[in-house]
Each structure stands twice: as structure tokens, then as C-alpha cells.
Amino acid sequence: MEKFEINILGCGAALPTPRRLGSAQVVNIREKLFMLDCAEGAQMALRRTHLHFSHLQAIFLTHLHGDHVFGLLGLLSTFGLLGRIQDLHVYGPSDLQHVFQPQIDYFCNDSPYKIILHEIDTKTSQVVYEDRSVQISTLPLSHRIPCCGYLFKEKPTPRHIRRDMIDFYHIPISQINNIKAGMDWTLDDGTIIPNDRLTTPSAPVRSYAYCTDTIYRPSISEQIQGCTCLYHEATFAQEHALLAKKTYHSTAAQAAQIAQVAQVQQLILGHFSSRYLTEDQLLQEARQIFPNTTLAEDGRKIIL
Amino acid sequence: MEKFEINILGCGAALPTPRRLGSAQVVNIREKLFMLDCAEGAQMALRRTHLHFSHLQAIFLTHLHGDHVFGLLGLLSTFGLLGRIQDLHVYGPSDLQHVFQPQIDYFCNDSPYKIILHEIDTKTSQVVYEDRSVQISTLPLSHRIPCCGYLFKEKPTPRHIRRDMIDFYHIPISQINNIKAGMDWTLDDGTIIPNDRLTTPSAPVRSYAYCTDTIYRPSISEQIQGCTCLYHEATFAQEHALLAKKTYHSTAAQAAQIAQVAQVQQLILGHFSSRYLTEDQLLQEARQIFPNTTLAEDGRKIIL
Numbered sequence: 001m002e003k004f005e006i007n008i009l010g011c012g013a014a015l016p017t018p019r020r021l022g023s024a025q026v027v028n029i030r031e032k033l034f035m036l037d038c039a040e041g042a043q044m045a046l047r048r049t050h051l052h053f054s055h056l057q058a059i060f061l062t063h064l065h066g067d068h069v070f071g072l073l074g075l076l077s078t079f080g081l082l083g084r085i086q087d088l089h090v091y092g093p094s095d096l097q098h099v100f101q102p103q104i105d106y107f108c109n110d111s112p113y114k115i116i117l118h119e120i121d122t123k124t125s126q127v128v129y130e131d132r133s134v135q136i137s138t139l140p141l142s143h144r145i146p147c148c149g150y151l152f153k154e155k156p157t158p159r160h161i162r163r164d165m166i167d168f169y170h171i172p173i174s175q176i177n178n179i180k181a182g183m184d185w186t187l188d189d190g191t192i193i194p195n196d197r198l199t200t201p202s203a204p205v206r207s208y209a210y211c212t213d214t215i216y217r218p219s220i221s222e223q224i225q226g227c228t229c230l231y232h233e234a235t236f237a238q239e240h241a242l243l244a245k246k247t248y249h250s251t252a253a254q255a256a257q258i259a260q261v262a263q264v265q266q267l268i269l270g271h272f273s274s275r276y277l278t279e280d281q282l283l284q285e286a287r288q289i290f291p292n293t294t295l296a297e298d299g300r301k302i303i304l
Numbered sequence: 305m306e307k308f309e310i311n312i313l314g315c316g317a318a319l320p321t322p323r324r325l326g327s328a329q330v331v332n333i334r335e336k337l338f339m340l341d342c343a344e345g346a347q348m349a350l351r352r353t354h355l356h357f358s359h360l361q362a363i364f365l366t367h368l369h370g371d372h373v374f375g376l377l378g379l380l381s382t383f384g385l386l387g388r389i390q391d392l393h394v395y396g397p398s399d400l401q402h403v404f405q406p407q408i409d410y411f412c413n414d415s416p417y418k419i420i421l422h423e424i425d426t427k428t429s430q431v432v433y434e435d436r437s438v439q440i441s442t443l444p445l446s447h448r449i450p451c452c453g454y455l456f457k458e459k460p461t462p463r464h465i466r467r468d469m470i471d472f473y474h475i476p477i478s479q480i481n482n483i484k485a486g487m488d489w490t491l492d493d494g495t496i497i498p499n500d501r502l503t504t505p506s507a508p509v510r511s512y513a514y515c516t517d518t519i520y521r522p523s524i525s526e527q528i529q530g531c532t533c534l535y536h537e538a539t540f541a542q543e544h545a546l547l548a549k550k551t552y553h554s555t556a557a558q559a560a561q562i563a564q565v566a567q568v569q570q571l572i573l574g575h576f577s578s579r580y581l582t583e584d585q586l587l588q589e590a591r592q593i594f595p596n597t598t599l600a601e602d603g604r605k606i607i608l
Binding site: 018040044045047065082106 | 345348368369403406
């Protein structure tokens with residue numbers, strides 16, 4: 001199966017600690033890397049993963065709170081020192097240019113590559129990136145400032161050829177791509193061999209939804225229906241549900257409700273408040289509603 | 305002896321790694337903390353020292369290159385979240401306000417304490433901070449952009465009372481502070497008891513010079529003459545002396561020459577280029593000129 005992995009670089013909330021950075025992840029789809037948020041320390045954590053810095057295609061920021069963006073300048077600056085020449089696109093809510101362009105101009109003024117900032121409208125879902133492997137679209141969220149999540153949908157791969165059948169019907173190599181794409185085959189006597197005798201289905205299409213930071217927003221479920229993996233913020237335990245609402249964050253149970261209604265395959269909880277010594281309580285509260293839940297952890301890799 | 309300690313949070317050069325952050329230190333003088341530079345990750349490293357965040361009096365930046373300042377916003381923001389209310393003064397070269405005020409206004413807009421930026425002229429030495437424990441002055445350096453080091457000079461402490469002599473001459477408690485300050489004592493018969501019979505000398509005054517980043521600049525030696533401890537950048541080994549000159553950095557040997565001419569008591573090398581797998585070569589080259597040299601290391605504490 002083609003690679004589709006999520007590398008969690010940091011999954012803490014506002015206060016970073018030596019154990020847990022703020023939010024930052026790298027999604028690896030077929031060795032193309034996409035960064036989600038960029039907390040302080042993200043570049044050091046990225047180095048620890050041994051992923052190739054140069055394979056990073058783009059950075060997607062959910063919102064402009066410090067615990068999601070304070071590592072951006074360091075990362076951009078390091079890319080320059082490492083001699084990157086490929087353009088780098090950074091996506092984020094309005095104010096992205098206002099806040100970061102002056103600092104980029106100051107600190108990366110001799111950068112050998114181009115940094116292109118894209119401000120996105122967080123109120124409606126839209127496709128922000130697309131290539132032959134993946135489509136990335138935004139997921140409107142509700143936080144104290146403009147904020148959106150991101151949904152990664154793998155592009156379908158061709159069906160798998162059944163070598164024995166190709167040989168049996170003497171199908172020429174020139175036709176293989178057509179067969180993979182779903183074409184039937186017609187014998188000299190006019191008999192049609194249906195494609196599903198010549199091929200087996202391709203791997204099911206996988207998807208990943210990254211939802212942080214947000215108040216409980218049930219409408220998310222529609223957009224992420226059947227998702228392979230959902231990362232949802234779970235800043236608070238149920239006992240702090242009022243505080244969650246007040247600060248536009250979610251509880252672990254609310255994250256699990258989203259997962260349940262959306263019928264996702266697995267749920268990863270993250271963005272934990274530093275007030276909890278362990279996140280066991282959050283995990284338990286979520287698992288009562290959605291059993292296939294696990295906790296994010298700095299350095300954890302999730303293979304889809 | 306009163307506390308005078310240097311906590312090295314980071315001592316790498318431009319490229320931070322998981323092993324080594326950019327430049328950041330905390331000087332602890334009698335439980336008052338002063339930060340020198342503030343590389344990305346400084347707040348997490350500061351947490352590892354178990355020093356009290358709230359004891360931080362001021363931050364002194366040498367220059368506005370990313371590997372010395374990219375941790376500033378995160379630190380300022382965290383102080384706000386921790387409920388700091390005491391003003392915090394940040395000192396640095398020109399452009400400090402232009403570069404950081406807009407970001408502070410954006411990210412720390414609901415900060416419960418005041419952040420006051422002070423731009424300093426890096427061309428002449430001047431006192432930038434003074435209290436009853438310490439005087440901090442700037443050390444002009446030569447780098448690619450305006451840059452200065454900082455010299456910490458402990459204030460002299462009072463002489464130590466000889467309890468036996470005080471009793472012997474029946475000196476009243478009300479006079480003790482005068483005696484500590486150096487006053488002689490006159491007996492009823494007019495005999496003068498010189499102060500040095502009543503007291504022993506106070507501990508010698510200690511000083512710390514932080515010199516990074518700079519090309520080899522021999523004139524530094526005059527200002528840091530006899531210093532207790534000198535931290536001097538040693539970005540390169542002798543084999544890269546030309547590169548050092550070109551990039552306005554120093555070699556380990558040049559740092560040692562400064563230490564030797566200034567007759568400091570000890571030299572700490574830091575700001576190592578990430579090109580060296582170990583800094584043994586740098587240490588050897590320096591020790592040939594100035595034997596009492598050691599290497600900085602992230603997490604190292606130097607007690608003066």
C-alpha cells in the first residue's frame with residue numbers, strides 16, 4: 001500500500017513543556033510531506049523524525065495562536081540555511097500576511113527560495129491543494145479567532161492487474177494501463193471479458209481529518225463522514241466542559257461524539273491542556289462513546 | 305557566597321538540532337534572573353532548569369538574527385499565560401521595536417503584564433541595568449548586523465564582621481552596618497581601632513562577559529580585563545579561519561587569545577557551527593593558548 005502516515009511533532013495546548021510541544025504534525029503521503037501547524041520547536045522535532053526537510057510541499061496553519069505558529073519563522077529560516085530552492089506555500093487564515101510577511105522579509109531576506117503566503121477563507125470548505133496523490137480541503141471550525149481544520153483525501157490508485165489473466169488472454173503490454181483504469185477486454189471472437197476478471201480492486205481510498213482548535217461543532221461530522229482517521233482536539237475533560245465552551249475548545253467526550261456520528265475508523269485525541277498530569281481520564285471519557293480512540297503523543301507515528 | 309550562576313539553555317549556531325538549541329542563557333544573581341538571547345525552544349529549556357519564571361527581571365538580546373531571538377515571542381506569551389504581572393524589560397539593538405512590537409501587539413494583546421522594549425546603541429559601551437546586586441553594561445561587538453555583548457559586574461558586598469572583636473570592644477548593634485561599610489571604631493579613651501581589625505574582607509567581586517556573535521575583535525579585552533568568566537563565541541575551528549572572518553565570526557583560537565590578553569579566570573566556548581560532529585578540535589585549539597577553557601553545553605550550569 002502507498003504510504004500515508006501522520007507524524008505528530010507536538011500535541012500540547014497553549015503552554016509548551018519539555019514533554020509536549022504545541023501543535024505540529026507532518027503528513028507523509030507517498031513521500032510528499034505536508035505540515036499541519038508549526039508550534040515552537042517544530043523544526044527540532046521534525047529533525048528527530050528523520051523525514052527529509054526538502055520533501056515538504058506546503059504548510060497549513062489552522063489559526064494564528066502562538067501555540068500553532070511560533071515555530072514557523074525558525075523553520076522557514078532553517079530551510080534557507082539548508083539551501084532549499086523550491087517554492088514553499090504557507091496557507092492560513094486572514095492576517096497571515098499582515099502578521100508574518102514583515103518578519104519573513106526581515107529574517108529571511110537572503111532566503112534562496114520563495115515563501116508564498118496564502119490567506120484562506122475559513123468560513124466555507126474549499127480545496128486548497130491538489131496533486132495526483134492527494135486533495136486537501138479546509139474544514140470550517142469555530143474558535144475565538146478565524147480557524148479551520150484540514151481534510152486530506154487520497155486520490156484513488158489504479159486497480160491491480162491479475163497477471164495470470166493477462167497472460168491467459170494474451171493481452172498486450174500496451175493495453176495494461178487501460179485495463180488498470182477499468183477497461184474491459186474484447187477477444188477476437190467478440191467475447192467481452194469484464195474488467196473485474198482481469199483486475200482486483202485498488203486499495204480503498206484513505207482520508208485524514210485534522211480538527212483543532214474548535215468548540216464542539218457537530219456539523220463537522222458531515223464533512224468528515226467515514227474518514228479513516230480523525231485527529232480532534234480534546235483540550236479538556238468532562239469536568240471542565242463549561243471552561244471548554246467558554247474558551248471555544250472541546251472535551252474528549254465531544255471529540256468522541258463527532259467521531260461516532262461521522263463513523264470514522266479511528267479517533268486520535270490531542271491538544272491537551274497542561275493541567276492534566278496524565279490524559280487517562282480524557283481517554284476513558286472518549287472511549288465510552290467511541291471505543292477506537294487513542295491519545296496523541298509527541299513523536300508518535302500513525303500509519304493509515 | 306552569594307549566588308552567581310550561568311545556566312546555558314542553548315549554545316548552537318544558526319541551525320538548531322535536537323541536541324543543541326540556538327543561543328540562550330539565564331544568569332542567576334542572588335535569585336534574580338537575567339536572560340541572554342532567546343533562541344527557539346528557550347522557554348522549554350528554561351522549564352528544564354526548574355528556575356522560577358517569575359524571577360526573570362529582564363532579557364538582553366545581542367542581535368536580531370533568528371538563532372538568538374526566535375524564542376522570544378513564545379516566552380513572552382507563556383509568561384502571560386502563567387499570569388505574570390510584573391513589567392518585563394527587553395533590551396536589544398536598533399530594529400527591536402520595528403521587528404517585535406507588531407508581533408507582541410498581535411500575539412500578546414491580552415497579556416496581564418507590560419512588555420517594554422529598549423533599543424540600545426551597540427557602538428559604545430553603556431550601563432543598561434543596575435540594581436543593588438549587579439551592574440550590566442554593553443560590550444560593542446562586530447558582526448554582520450548591529451550586535452553587542454553584555455558584561456555583568458556583581459556589586460561589592462559589605463565586609464564580614466568579626467563577632468569576637470565586636471564583643472571584645474562592646475560595639476553596639478546600632479553601629480554594625482557602619483563597621484561593615486568600613487568605619488573605624490573609637491574607644492572612650494580616644495584610641496582608634498582600625499576597621500580591618502573588626503572585619504574581614506568581603507568576597508571578591510565576580511563578573512561575567514557574554515560575547516557573541518563577533519568577528520575577532522581584540523579591543524574587547526580591555527573592557528573585560530580580569531573577568532571571572534568569559535563566554536566567547538567559537539563558531540569555527542582554525543581550518544575555517546577565513547570563513548570565520550567572512551561571516552563575522554570567531555575561531556576557538558581567537559576566543560582564547562581574547563581570554564589570554566584579558567587575563568580572565570576562565571573561558572567558555574560556545575555558538576558552535578553544526579558542521580563539527582564534536583567540538584574536541586575547538587577545545588584543543590583554544591587550550592593551546594588559554595588552558596582554562598571548557599565547552600558550553602545545553603543544560604550546563606556554571607557556578608562562579
